[in-house]
Amino acid sequence: MKILIIEDERTLADSLKLMLTSKGFESEAVYDGESGEEYAMLGIYDLIILDIMLPFRNGYQVAKDIRKKHISVPILMLTARSEIEDKVRGLDSGADYYLTKPFDSRELLATVNALLRRQGTQVNELVFGNTHLDLESAELACDDNSVSLSAREFEVMRLLMVSGKNHISKESLLTKVWGYDSNAVENHVEVYVGFLRKKLSSIGSDIHIEAVRRLGYHLECDG
Known part of the structure; x- marks a missing residue:
């Protein structure tokens, strides 16, 4: 806990x-x-x-x-x-x-x-559009489709879903997911965002990750 x-x-x-x-x-x-x-x-x-x-x-x-x-x-x-x-x-x-x-x-x-x-056993999850992120199982789900996320995919997706339509910078993602002392660079963020885009598409999600130069990323919902 x-x-x-x-x-x-x-x-x-x-x-x-x-x-x-x-x-x-x-x-x-x-x-x-x-x-x-x-x-x-x-x-x-x-x-x-x-x-x-x-x-x-x-x-x-x-x-x-x-x-x-x-x-x-x-x-x-x-x-x-x-x-x-x-x-x-x-x-x-x-x-x-x-x-x-x-x-x-x-x-x-x-x-x-x-x-x-x-x-109690209340489900602990974040929701954006038609997509749910289970905070206990690290599964991303849409209707009957679901996909498991790796530890870092989960951390990046969670921060994106919390931010929603508000921008979150690459620097912020690096700090919160990889840590202050990490040797990771912004390219690491781009790679994991790419992984997440593919997984969102694979489950039929209606949300996508938008990149805005100098501002970072935010979520958008189709329709």
């Missing part, structure tokens, strides 16, 4: 990460709303712990944008704001539960486990 922590108090964020890791969760922490939203939009997390008072974008905005993208990941708002109006606004923004600071670690863990249980 992967958990994303979006919390600007670094000491708290890092201690939460350490605690959750010790309980067997794979955890990542980011320290501002803008970065947190970017991570959340990857669609790879099973739960998000989200503070409200964050630099650049507050938690309400982040939660709303996550839900606009139809990402159904459970969101646990963890904040010092305890007024009823704040809680109502948090839940209306898309949060599933609201936990007030200071909190007991046992209460936090119980809430995390409860939210994950509630998620």
Whole structure:
């Protein structure tokens, strides 16, 4: 299970990460709303712990944008704001539960486990046009046709589907898929985009990957 922590108090964020890791969760922490939203939009997390008072974008905005993208990941708002109006606004923004600071670690863990249980066996997927990307099996499917993706094909396709009609640059794809320290070059991205185009065609998908010079790639839907 992967958990994303979006919390600007670094000491708290890092201690939460350490605690959750010790309980067997794979955890990542980011320290501002803008970065947190970017991570959340990857669609790879099973739960998000989200503070409200964050630099650049507050938690309400982040939660709303996550839900606009139809990402159904459970969101646990963890904040010092305890007024009823704040809680109502948090839940209306898309949060599933609201936990007030200071909190007991046992209460936090119980809430995390409860939210994950509630998620159950719900399919975790991204959809664009008539095409579905299963985030657990790494399969790309259209109607009754499906094709398995390699690890890097999956990462590139996931980022494209999250971005949708918004451009994502080759540099961004290189960094997120191959990593900062990789020797990979932009040609690697072009090769994998070529692989994905063939696989989309093979399953009868109505989406295609558009390349725009200097801007990168985005998805388009036929018709």
